[in-house]
Amino acid sequence: MTASTPQEFPAEAHAALSDETLKVALRRLKTHFALGRQLAFTRYGDMEALREQGRAIRDYALSRLDSLLESFERQVKSRGGQVHWARDAKEARDIILKILRETGAKTVTKGKSMVSEEIALNPFLEANGMHPVETDLGEYIIQLRKEPPSHIIAPAFHLSKEQVAETFRESHTELDPRRSLEERTTLVLEARRMLRAQFEAADAGITGANFLSAEEGAAVIVTNEGNGDLTRLLPKTHIVLTGIEKVVADLDDVSVLLRLLTRSATGQDISSYVTVMLGPRNAKEADGPENFHIVLLDNGRSRLIGTEAEDVLRCIRCAACLNHCPIYGAVGGHSYGATYSGPIGAALNPNLLGVSAARHHTNASTFCGRCAEVCPVKIPLPKIMRYWRAREYASGLAPKAMTFGLGLWAFAAKRPALYRFFSATVAWTLRKLGGKKGHVHALPIMNGWFAVRDFPAPQGKSFHHLWAHRK
Amino acid sequence: MSARDEILSAIRTRRVKNAPRPARYAPPPPESDLVKQFADRARRTAAEVQILNDLSDVPAAVADILRGKNMEAAIHLPPHSPFAALDWKTAPGLSLESKSPGPDDAALALVPFGIAETGTLVNPARDSAPASWHFRPGLEIAVIHTRDILPHMENVFARIKQSGALPHTINFVSGPSRTGDIEQTLELGAHGPKALAILIVEEA
Incomplete structure (x- = not known):
């Protein structure tokens, strides 16, 4: 399937409404994630205080983003890690390719990372002779199917197990074509086996970061599968790719945000794995990466600071x-x-x-x-x-009809007598059109709006009228 | 200007907010019996939990667990494991392996910290405990002393920082590996261990 564009949203959304497999999957979001979240919040106790603390921790961090990032960088460097800064997606992709080339890497395992999707890293690496392998089960499935993720934390939730089985059968051609793939367990174990070989063979691993801590210079990831850890620990080089907004003051603040993240995401009190990554291994240690790189991506984040949209930078995905x-x-x-x-x-x-x-x-x-x-x-x-x-x-990007309509409304709204006359006339007309049932089913030039809705006809008197009477 | 300087200067120029540092968060108070809380929360994460009277009971307990799961009577110990010093003759027929465990093997780990709030095991990477050993095997058997069970994650970070230089990695493990990526339905054993058994050893 080819990925659609944001401009095609209306048509794509319309088509999605009649996708039966998707409907089943979307219904499950409510019974699994939403209900799980509610139960986890109830178990915890004072979630409001926890949310308020989370907001305050993120706001504090964002109002000192520059000094926290500098502290983070200092700490990572002091333990032998390297920090790279990327203004945009292209810079981030180039930095990563350069690191991979310098370490002679070819096969690259990847932990789940939305920032990696944001900069479209995989197609770029493939075009440059690298072999990126997604290792989160959901990401692995959609990589095989050449689809983008459909959800931030459950990238393949839109697929049925039959679709996954079909994908595995088409992709894992070295396995017995007559094997049974009916059970979810069988599918998970097959992915486990196929990907373990990739982990062992990988020259480099790329993960994201859920949080960075400034005081200790730590990058923190949460996973349930353990794929992020095998991605970090087995290859010679580990690259963390993340946004500049992910930094908070210290690991105590991370502890608070973790309580919020996993409960809000999957309804778990904690994910199976939380990994605090502080640097490369030392010479006598048996495992861990020899090279540790952090790529800090801006890509428009800094220009949100000081705008009315800056609170969106608090997001913990x-x-x-x-x-x-x-x-x-x-x-x-x-x-x-x-x-x-x-x-x-x-x-x-x-x-x-x-x-x-x-x-x-x-x-x-x-x-x-x-x-x-x-x-x-x-x-x-x-x-x-x-x-x-x-x-x-x-910026004049809104459709002409909307601009015209709003302009007309604004003109009248600034002239109370005119506004009252028009609204009384319109209300009277709609009431007549609504008839006994009190619903308007169509109006000239508004076919689009009425195609999927009815409009309740105004009943009784206007607010202005009632106000004048009560005084 | 370098990318670094440009990003930092953009942040400085645009900033208007000056949010105060919030007061330290007080997590929910721990239960009166930390060990019981830890065991209870760990079971919720699908870990199996046993309480042993003494460290010398570990070999027999390991043999029992392997037998119960119909696994090969072999346990992987990392080089320099403190468990090498135990009397393994108390578990006849059990062989000790020192090579890195495969995806169907069992490995034994001494875990220096536990978190009662979530039933979590905390493993700072060190010579005697390679980090990848918590992810490679099919079964991890983790041994923890009751005195090392602390109320919250914050307490563990404080202890690790007190002990000196930070390790390259700290792994927090709560239950076996799992995934909900196929039809949002939980399956255990995605990439890491399919099962996690915790042996809590009481202080003498």
Whole structure:
């Protein structure tokens, strides 16, 4: 399948609505992730205090991002690691390729990393003669299928086990074609066996980082499979690729954020593995990477600082907002045609891809506010989407009909007598059209809106009228 | 300007917020019996937990676990493992292996810290405990002393920092390896151990 573009969102979303396999998968998000999160929060106790602490920790870090990054860099270097800075995706890709070439690497195992998707690292490495192998089971499956991830933490959740079995049968041609692949367990064990060989053979490993700690110079990842660790520990070179916004003050702050992350993401009190990575191994140690590199990516993050959208930098990529979003829950991740989907995608993409390219993402919202309610670091996602919508309007990118309509409304709204006359007339007309049932089914030039909705006809008197009477 | 300087200067120029450092977080108070809390939380992560009276009971317990899982009577000990000094004759027929464990082998580890809040084992990498050994085997058997079980992750970080130079890696392990990547349904043993057995040794 070829990946769609953000501009194609309306058509892709429409098509997704009639995808039966996707529907089953999206329903499972509610019964698995959303319910799991709720149970984990109940078990914990005072989640509100924990969320508030998480917000404060991230806000503190973002307001000292420069000095925390400098401290992080100093600490990593003091233990023999190297820190690289990349202004954009291209710089990050070039830095990584250079490290791989200098260490003579060919086969590269990869832990799950959304930043790696953001900079489209795999196609670039392949074009340059490298052999990148995704090792997170979900990422491995979609790499074999040449699909982008459809969810931040569950990249292949949209597939059925039958589809996975088909993919394995087509890809693992060295195995007996008559083997049974009916059970999930069999599929997991087959991936375990195939990938273990890759781990052993890899020259370099690339992972992301969930957090960086400034005081200790640590990069921290969470995984459930242990793939991130085999990626870090077995090859000679380990490269961590992550965004500059991931740094916090120290490992105590990381401890607090971990409590929020795993509960919000999968409903676990803690993930099976949390790994604190501090540097290369010393000469007498039996394992661990000899070379340790950190690539810090900006790619538009710093330009959000000081804007009304800067709170989005607090994000810890748990995907709770996706799991609770009525839009994402109906159309899934692929419809967005972008690395980040759902509410967090709608908040990040205008900055990453441009206000114009991502305009459908910010407009695809009911503003129900569930995303902000479940966000572990209290990002006001609807507010940020409104900010991007305002930017879209201000730069004249909004559709002509919408600009014209809003202009007309603004003209009337500034003239109270005119406004009252028009609203009374419109209300009267709609009431007549609504008839006995009180619902309007169609209006001229508004076919698009009425195609999927009815409009309740205004009942009774206007607010102005009632106000004047009560006084 | 270098990329580094340009990024740092962009951050400095744009910044308007000055958020205060929040007060230290107080995690939920630990239960009165830390060992019981640890064992209970570890079982929730699908680890098997046993309590032993003495370190000398470890060989027999290891043999029992392997037998119970129909695994080969062999246990991998890393070079310089403190367990090499145990009397393994108490577990007849059990062979000791020193090479790196494969995906169906069993390995034994001495774990220096545990976290009661989550039933987590904490393994700082060191000569006698290579980090990859927590991920290579099919079964990890982890031994921990009751005195090393601390309430929270924060307590463990404080202890590791006190002990001097930081290791290259600290691995926090809570239960066996797992994945929910196929139909969001939990399966154990994705890449790391398919099973984790914890032997808690009580202080004499």
